[in-house]
Amino acid sequence: MIRTIEWTDDGVVMIDQRLLPTEEVYNTYRSVEEVAEAIETMVIRGAPAIGVAAAMGIALGVANLASKENVEENFAAIALRIQKTRPTARNLFWAIERMEKVFQKVQDRSLEEIQSAMTTEAVTIHREDIEINRKIGEHGQQLLSDKMTLLTHCNAGALATAGYGTALGVVRAAVENGKKIQVFANETRPFLQGSRLTAWEMMKEDIPCTLITDNMAGYFMQLNQIQVVVVGADRIARNGDVANKIGTYTVAVLAREHQIPFYVAAPLSTIDLDTPTGEGIPIEQRNIQEVTEIKGQVIAPASVSVANPAFDVTPNRLVSAIITEKGVATDPYGESIPALFEK
Amino acid sequence: MIRTIEWTDDGVVMIDQRLLPTEEVYNTYRSVEEVAEAIETMVIRGAPAIGVAAAMGIALGVANLASKENVEENFAAIALRIQKTRPTARNLFWAIERMEKVFQKVQDRSLEEIQSAMTTEAVTIHREDIEINRKIGEHGQQLLSDKMTLLTHCNAGALATAGYGTALGVVRAAVENGKKIQVFANETRPFLQGSRLTAWEMMKEDIPCTLITDNMAGYFMQLNQIQVVVVGADRIARNGDVANKIGTYTVAVLAREHQIPFYVAAPLSTIDLDTPTGEGIPIEQRNIQEVTEIKGQVIAPASVSVANPAFDVTPNRLVSAIITEKGVATDPYGESIPALFEK
Numbered sequence: 052m053i054r055t056i057e058w059t060d061d062g063v064v065m066i067d068q069r070l071l072p073t074e075e076v077y078n079t080y081r082s083v084e085e086v087a088e089a090i091e092t093m094v095i096r097g098a099p100a101i102g103v104a105a106a107m108g109i110a111l112g113v114a115n116l117a118s119k120e121n122v123e124e125n126f127a128a129i130a131l132r133i134q135k136t137r138p139t140a141r142n143l144f145w146a147i148e149r150m151e152k153v154f155q156k157v158q159d160r161s162l163e164e165i166q167s168a169m170t171t172e173a174v175t176i177h178r179e180d181i182e183i184n185r186k187i188g189e190h191g192q193q194l195l196s197d198k199m200t201l202l203t204h205c206n207a208g209a210l211a212t213a214g215y216g217t218a219l220g221v222v223r224a225a226v227e228n229g230k231k232i233q234v235f236a237n238e239t240r241p242f243l244q245g246s247r248l249t250a251w252e253m254m255k256e257d258i259p260c261t262l263i264t265d266n267m268a269g270y271f272m273q274l275n276q277i278q279v280v281v282v283g284a285d286r287i288a289r290n291g292d293v294a295n296k297i298g299t300y301t302v303a304v305l306a307r308e309h310q311i312p313f314y315v316a317a318p319l320s321t322i323d324l325d326t327p328t329g330e331g332i333p334i335e336q337r338n339i340q341e342v343t344e345i346k347g348q349v350i351a352p353a354s355v356s357v358a359n360p361a362f363d364v365t366p367n368r369l370v371s372a373i374i375t376e377k378g379v380a381t382d383p384y385g386e387s388i389p390a391l392f393e394k
Numbered sequence: 395m396i397r398t399i400e401w402t403d404d405g406v407v408m409i410d411q412r413l414l415p416t417e418e419v420y421n422t423y424r425s426v427e428e429v430a431e432a433i434e435t436m437v438i439r440g441a442p443a444i445g446v447a448a449a450m451g452i453a454l455g456v457a458n459l460a461s462k463e464n465v466e467e468n469f470a471a472i473a474l475r476i477q478k479t480r481p482t483a484r485n486l487f488w489a490i491e492r493m494e495k496v497f498q499k500v501q502d503r504s505l506e507e508i509q510s511a512m513t514t515e516a517v518t519i520h521r522e523d524i525e526i527n528r529k530i531g532e533h534g535q536q537l538l539s540d541k542m543t544l545l546t547h548c549n550a551g552a553l554a555t556a557g558y559g560t561a562l563g564v565v566r567a568a569v570e571n572g573k574k575i576q577v578f579a580n581e582t583r584p585f586l587q588g589s590r591l592t593a594w595e596m597m598k599e600d601i602p603c604t605l606i607t608d609n610m611a612g613y614f615m616q617l618n619q620i621q622v623v624v625v626g627a628d629r630i631a632r633n634g635d636v637a638n639k640i641g642t643y644t645v646a647v648l649a650r651e652h653q654i655p656f657y658v659a660a661p662l663s664t665i666d667l668d669t670p671t672g673e674g675i676p677i678e679q680r681n682i683q684e685v686t687e688i689k690g691q692v693i694a695p696a697s698v699s700v701a702n703p704a705f706d707v708t709p710n711r712l713v714s715a716i717i718t719e720k721g722v723a724t725d726p727y728g729e730s731i732p733a734l735f736e737k
Contacts, residue, residue, distance in 0.1 A: 072694065072695040072696075073692055237609075238583070238685070238693075238694070239609070240581070240583060240607035240608065240609060241607050243693050246685075246686070246693050246694040246698075247694065250694055250695050250698045251695045254695050254697075254698060259699070260698070260699060261699045261700065261701055262685060262686070262698050262699065262700045262701075263685070263701050264583035264584050264608070264640070264641075264702075265583065265607070265608050265609040265641075266580075266582070266583060266608040266609075266640055266641025266644050267640055267641070267701060267703060267706075268644070269641075269643045269644040269647060269706065270640060270643060270703055270706040271701070273643065273706070273707075297607070297609055297610055297613060298607075298608075298609025298610070298612075300612045300616065301609050301611070301612040301644060301648060304612060304647060304648055304651050305644060305647055308647050308651075342581070342589075342605060342606075342607060343589070343605070345688045345689070345691060345693065346688070346691035346693070347691075348688060348689040348690075348691050349416055350581075350586050350589050350590060350688065350689070351415065351589040351590065351593055351605055352415040352593050352594045352597050353415075354597075355589075355593045355597060355603070355605050356603060356605065357604065357605045357606070358604055358605075358606050358610060358614070360610060360613055363612065363613040363616070364616070
């Protein structure tokens with residue numbers, strides 16, 4: 052069992068994902084500021100995991116309040132600090148909204164009761180995320196056949212969630228159902244979530260996994276060695292446009308070219324009904340050193356001009372289905388996605 | 395002026411491309427074995443540069459012969475050593491064939507005359523390669539408009555040739571003709587020829603260049619920030635299928651999706667009239683450590699399964715034109731390519 056993030060009496064414990072796979076280091080984060088920095092620096096990443104960390108960061112901030120004085124302003128400042136960490140993942144804002152709702156309900160009670168309610172909600176979000184992932188896995192695995200080889204991009208696994216994973220949850224559920232699944236993992240430059248995290252997760256569970264660089268996926272599709280693509284998502288617009296790790300769009304174009312199904316696995320908390328299309332999704336531009344250096348080793352000329360968009364948007368026409376805990380949505384997404392929220 | 399490879403009285407001098415861009419180290423290679431290893435370990439790479447190195451390696455091997463005894467067997471062994479270095483680049487075999495032809499013509503003369511003829515031929519191949527690149531550049535630059543932004547993959551520059559370059563020769567010629575060209579350089583995992591070599595070449599000549607990871611090209615095409623793609627080639631089949639650095643096929647699929655022209659710039663020595671289609675082109679599978687380590691830093695779990703095909707094949711239907719020193723070939727390539735050899 053991979054422990055991504057946990058609430059403890061000492062604070063929020065997270066595995067430092069930047070050090071994987073060579074080191075497994077668990078650190079304790081004891082303030083909202085420490086959790087916010089952990090999200091910003093990608094100690095923890097993956098939309099659902101960011102949502103859990105956001106909730107726990109807020110609970111921690113409230114738990115650290117010494118008195119009830121200005122509790123509303125203090126709560127707002129805590130939530131704002133978390134809100135500013137990263138712009139793209141919908142789950143971050145979804146988790147903040149959930150914590151806000153609970154706060155509004157209990158803010159007139161004693162500080163201790165407020166703190167307890169916040170902690171309870173954060174721990175609930177954590178627990179529910181694992182349950183949701185298992186449901187996504189169960190729905191998704193029905194789309195996979197025995198002996199399929201599946202390509203995934205980035206890490207939408209246990210490390211990207213409270214546990215089990217979304218895209219890799221689909222893989223795990225298929226394997227639990229006796230299907231022999233082979234995985235191709237795109238290494239996912241620049242941050243290498245595929246080589247460092249997905250390959251590591253798959254090896255931990257003895258699921259056959261072949262690591263490739265991002266530009267090799269087309270080659271293996273040409274050879275008919277990939278039958279299906281499953282990825283996670285950072286934010287899904289109301290019309291089914293999918294923001295996910297940079298490079299996902301390219302995988303979707305390649306999948307369409309080879310008539311391979313392209314599935315997105317994500318909880319409803321990743322879906323943003325208030326954003327009509329992908330054009331409205333903010334794309335984070337990250338530090339260029341993620342591109343020009345790897346583990347401190349310089350791999351590009353000094354002062355070269357670099358772009359580093361962290362996400363791209365796959366238009367709904369390239370998405371074969373969106374797998375959620377409430378079932379599988381397909382085209383027309385403008386109808387099927389809102390319908391999921393009615394279930 | 396970037397000096398990729400040169401024949402000197404001491405031996406063959408090459409810049410060690412593995413150390414770029416952080417170190418500019420020129421080494422002297424004094425035997426056919428040393429040159430062969432330099433090709434295998436990618437001290438020198440790029441199909442035309444490999445061709446020049448192959449010719450010089452053979453000339454060096456013959457120059458090192460102490461007597462004329464068994465000269466035919468010795469020449470065959472020298473040529474075979476070079477032939478076994480890398481399988482995909484057509485120019486390697488083309489250069490060997492040129493050296494063989496000269497050898498056959500002079501093998502009855504004195505050892506000194508044979509050695510002199512071999513050296514002359516190798517130096518001629520070197521000189522001609524630069525002239526050919528300039529002609530490719532002149533033909534290719536006519537396809538580019540002022541203020542275009544061009545995407546290239548891998549390095550088909552001065553470092554991939556005797557000088558000037560094929561794809562980057564087209565860029566250089568356009569700039570020399572007063573066109574303002576911006577370049578996007580795919581970093582080109584796993585060996586990073588884009589970030590280490592192409593970005594370095596462009597910066598040396600103050601040609602605006604933005605470095606991106608390979609999986610970002612689709613994002614910038616979506617934003618209409620790329621108007622044309624120009625790449626080199628390692629081997630072109632008679633029907634116009636193009637083997638080039640892994641990831642080229644993906645770029646071609648993306649270019650088609652966005653209705654962006656996809657041009658291949660290469661000398662006739664890269665075209666293999668004896669290979670009817672891309673299916674007949676051998677694809678080199680290289681050491682997996684190129685994927686799992688960068689400059690000695692481990693970026694993947696130990697003993698993970700890894701694939702490392704060094705090239706892929708872009709089918710002719712995705713190729714808008716092939717730019718050669720004899721002119722520009724377009725569909726139907728089965729007619730236009732053989733016609734180039736008649737000119």
